Amino acid sequence: MYMLRRLRALIDGNIIALLLLIGLLGLISFTGHRFYMYIATLIMIFGIFAMGYNILFGYAGLLSFGHGLFFGVGAYSVALFTLNVYRDPLVGVLFSIPIALLTSIIVGILTLKHGRVYFAILTLALSMIFWSALIKLRWLTGGSDGLVGIPKRGVLVDLSAPTVFYYFTLVFFAAIMLGLYMLNKSRYGLLLRALGTNEDRLPFLGYSTFTLRMIALTISGVVSALAGALYAVFYSVVTPDVAYWTFGAEPLVMSLIGGSSYFLGPLVGAIIFVSLTTTVARFAEYWMLLLGAALIAMILFFRGGLLGFLESLAGRFKLGVYLRWRF
Amino acid sequence: MEILRVENITKRFGRFVAVDNVSFTISKGETVAIIGPNGAGKTTLVNVITKKLEPDGGRVFFDGIDITRLPPQKISRLGLIRTFQVVNLFPVLKVRENLALAGLRAGTTGEVESVAEILGIKRYLDKRLVEVPLGVQKLVELGISLLLKPKMLILDEPVAGLGAEDRFNMVKVLLELKKSLNLIVIEHDMDVVFTLVDRIIVMDKGRIIADGKPENIRENKLVKEIYLGGE
Ligand SMILES: Nc1ncnc2c1ncn2[C@@H]1O[C@H](COP(=O)(O)OP(=O)(O)OP(=O)(O)O)[C@@H](O)[C@H]1O
Ligand SMILES: [Mg+2]
Numbered sequence: 065m066y067m068l069r070r071l072r073a074l075i076d077g078n079i080i081a082l083l084l085l086i087g088l089l090g091l092i093s094f095t096g097h098r099f100y101m102y103i104a105t106l107i108m109i110f111g112i113f114a115m116g117y118n119i120l121f122g123y124a125g126l127l128s129f130g131h132g133l134f135f136g137v138g139a140y141s142v143a144l145f146t147l148n149v150y151r152d153p154l155v156g157v158l159f160s161i162p163i164a165l166l167t168s169i170i171v172g173i174l175t176l177k178h179g180r181v182y183f184a185i186l187t188l189a190l191s192m193i194f195w196s197a198l199i200k201l202r203w204l205t206g207g208s209d210g211l212v213g214i215p216k217r218g219v220l221v222d223l224s225a226p227t228v229f230y231y232f233t234l235v236f237f238a239a240i241m242l243g244l245y246m247l248n249k250s251r252y253g254l255l256l257r258a259l260g261t262n263e264d265r266l267p268f269l270g271y272s273t274f275t276l277r278m279i280a281l282t283i284s285g286v287v288s289a290l291a292g293a294l295y296a297v298f299y300s301v302v303t304p305d306v307a308y309w310t311f312g313a314e315p316l317v318m319s320l321i322g323g324s325s326y327f328l329g330p331l332v333g334a335i336i337f338v339s340l341t342t343t344v345a346r347f348a349e350y351w352m353l354l355l356g357a358a359l360i361a362m363i364l365f366f367r368g369g370l371l372g373f374l375e376s377l378a379g380r381f382k383l384g385v386y387l388r389w390r391f
Numbered sequence: 392m393e394i395l396r397v398e399n400i401t402k403r404f405g406r407f408v409a410v411d412n413v414s415f416t417i418s419k420g421e422t423v424a425i426i427g428p429n430g431a432g433k434t435t436l437v438n439v440i441t442k443k444l445e446p447d448g449g450r451v452f453f454d455g456i457d458i459t460r461l462p463p464q465k466i467s468r469l470g471l472i473r474t475f476q477v478v479n480l481f482p483v484l485k486v487r488e489n490l491a492l493a494g495l496r497a498g499t500t501g502e503v504e505s506v507a508e509i510l511g512i513k514r515y516l517d518k519r520l521v522e523v524p525l526g527v528q529k530l531v532e533l534g535i536s537l538l539l540k541p542k543m544l545i546l547d548e549p550v551a552g553l554g555a556e557d558r559f560n561m562v563k564v565l566l567e568l569k570k571s572l573n574l575i576v577i578e579h580d581m582d583v584v585f586t587l588v589d590r591i592i593v594m595d596k597g598r599i600i601a602d603g604k605p606e607n608i609r610e611n612k613l614v615k616e617i618y619l620g621g622e
Contacts, residue, residue: 251495254484258492261481267463268441268473269539270496 078327079245085331086238093230101230107338108237109294110318114330115244116287117315122324123253124280125260126180130171130187132312133194134285137167138292139302140198143211152218153297157236160293161286168285172278191309198304210303214296223297233294240287241331247283248327256280288315317355320362323369332370392419393452394543394573395440395471400449402432402439409435411597412449417543422569424584425577427594428617433577434476436594437545441466441473454542470542474532474549476577480520487516489531493538506534510564526557533564543573550583562586585609593617 092104113135120126141160146153175186198205205211216223223229247253258266259276266273296302305311314337315330322333341351366373395417402410410432417423425433438444440451442463450459453471461469481489487503494500507513510530515523520531529549536544549565550558562583568574569587578584584591584605591608593601601614608614 251491254488254491255495257484258481258488261483262479265475265479265481266492268443268467269493269535270464270467271492272462272464 074249078248081328082241082245086234086241089234089237093227093234096227098226101226103338103342105230105233105298106342107335108233109291109298110314110338111331111334112237112240112294113288113291114315114318114322114334115241116284116291118319118324118330119244119247119256119287120280120284121316121319122329123256123260124277125263126277126280127184127316128187128284128312129184129309129316130189130191130312131284131288131315132307132309133171133187133191134164134167134288135292135295135312136191136194136198136302136304136307137164138289139296139306140205140211141289142293142296143214143302144204146215146218147211147213150219151215152220153214153216153223154218154221154232156214156218157290157293157297160289164286164289165282167289168282169278171285172281176274176277176281188309191307191312195304195307195309198307205304208304210301212301214300214302216297216300229298233298236290236294240290244287245327252279317359319369320359321369323371325368326371329369329371336370393417394419394454396452397436397440398450398452400436400439400451401447402435402444403447408597410439413594413597413599414449415592415599415602417573417575419573421590422574422588423576424588424591425575425594426579426581426584426591431594432597433594434547437473437547437577441471441545467539470540471545472536472539472541472543473545474536474547476547476551478525478528478532480528480531480535482521483519485517485519486512486523486527486531489520490516490534490538493535497539499538499540502538506537510534511560526553526560529553529557529561530564533561537568541572543575544568545575545577547577548579549576550578550580558583
């Protein structure tokens with residue numbers, strides 16, 4: 065009975081949706097259709113990025129304009145490591161984890177003690193400094209040309225076949241998503257949600273808000289960096305663009321589109337965002353206009369994002385009980 | 392044996408002195424009420440003691456430790472727990488999750504159900520805090536405090552805004568609690584105060600104007616004038 069209760073507590077709409085999505089992504093590889101696999105890969109990478117971003121934004125309630133920094137750190141870690149130290153994409157991607165951890169802690173120490181508004185500005189400032197450094201430190205980073213020739217075929221793994229790389233990404237995607245799902249269900253998930261709900265109360269329960277914010281930032285930073293690392297291997301090239309602040313704002317937009325107070329909101333947002341940007345590319349000149357209009361519409365009318373909209377629809381038809389999607 | 396010593400605490404807001412050179416000592420086992428008219432500085436005093444606010448002067452000792460410079464989370468971990476006058480919890484989280492936050496911190500997760508049982512809020516455990524009545528929210532505040540295993544509990548107006556029945560429940564619980572921990576209540580309801588405490592500290596305009604046994608306070612002329620007024 066007890067085990068059954070535990071199990072039931074772990075299962076909700078999110079995990080079912082997640083498993084279905086992972087299955088669907090797996091199936092896409094069987095079509096062998098290059099373009100679908102291309103889009104799916106980008107969805108996975110940006111899904112990871114947005115889900116990582118939302119740990120800080122949706123859970124802990126901290127708005128970061130500097131997540132391009134973490135994505136960039138991941139991307140450049142894998143590039144520098146595979147080109148200079150050890151030629152293997154898997155080891156390279158894994159190498160980005162400790163680097164991202166270290167970066168997150170340093171960023172946290174610099175930004176987390178000064179309140180939310182200053183956090184937003186400081187993260188923006190740090191990512192601008194990082195971006196400038198990538199351009200100026202030409203001997204190390206290749207300047208604005210970036211680094212090319214990041215290997216897909218390495219000493220340990222060979223990801224040069226598209227399907228193999230696809231599965232490689234899928235494994236990371238599935239592991240990270242299931243990890244975040246477990247986090248959401250764990251005590252840390254609860255603490256992070258409490259942080260976003262009423263952080264001023266937590267010290268009187270004996271919690272240090274700085275420590276909790278640091279945990280949120282570290283998880284967020286590492287997950288975002290993993291997205292960057294996969295991105296670098298996928299394109300075999302990195303340029304400073306990935307650390308530019310507008311790039312770092314994309315996961316924010318994705319979170320808002322999908323619904324930042326829903327566990328899967330950022331992922332849903334990434335699916336919409338990537339699908340639109342890759343298929344409607346010929347509308348590129350109107351992209352900023354469309355995006356701006358969409359954002360205004362979201363903020364004014366659908367602040368819960370797409371999932372919030374669906375939830376209110378479901379509520380109207382008394383289906384609310386079947387949709388336990390909030391985190 | 393003393394548990395709390397407040398020495399010359401002063402708190403200003405700009406030029407306004409909200410707490411003016413307040414000192415007192417509370418012994419282990421004592422149950423104390425702090426009363427006084429609106430704006431007397433009661434909440435501000437508690438805010439300074441628990442470091443919601445920084446004092447402008449003075450020192451606070453709890454259980455033999457100088458806590459004047461400690462951050463609120465350290466004070467909380469020493470066992471000095473407070474509640475807030477206006478319910479200050481986690482509205483979108485379930486009642487159970489609100490309680491679990493305290494349980495996780497103090498290693499008392501296993502007691503969440505039994506505390507909810509004692510407080511009579513078990514049937515609300517799986518509702519979000521915003522969905523339950525104010526009386527229940529106040530009991531959740533109390534439940535959180537209990538799960539933190541306090542040595543001293545400061546309650547800022549525990550029955551304010553409650554109906555007769557909730558009020559009765561709360562007092563019943565507090566009467567039981569005062570046996571096992573040091574209770575300080577800030578309260579306007581004199582029935583509650585006289586039922587509950589062994590000692591009353593009266594504040595007015597930031598100062599302590601009387602401090603003594605309930606029966607003496609009831610007879611104190613100054614107090615009658617300033618506070619009990621009409622009665
Ligand atoms: N953060 C603040 N900034 C400025 N003034 C404040 C602040 N907090 C309290 N005050 C003022 O300090 C005085 C004391 O307020 P306090 O809340 O401590 O009174 P109280 O005794 O708790 O009253 P009540 O019984 O109404 O709760 C009041 O005049 C109040 O307006
Ligand atoms: Mg008050």
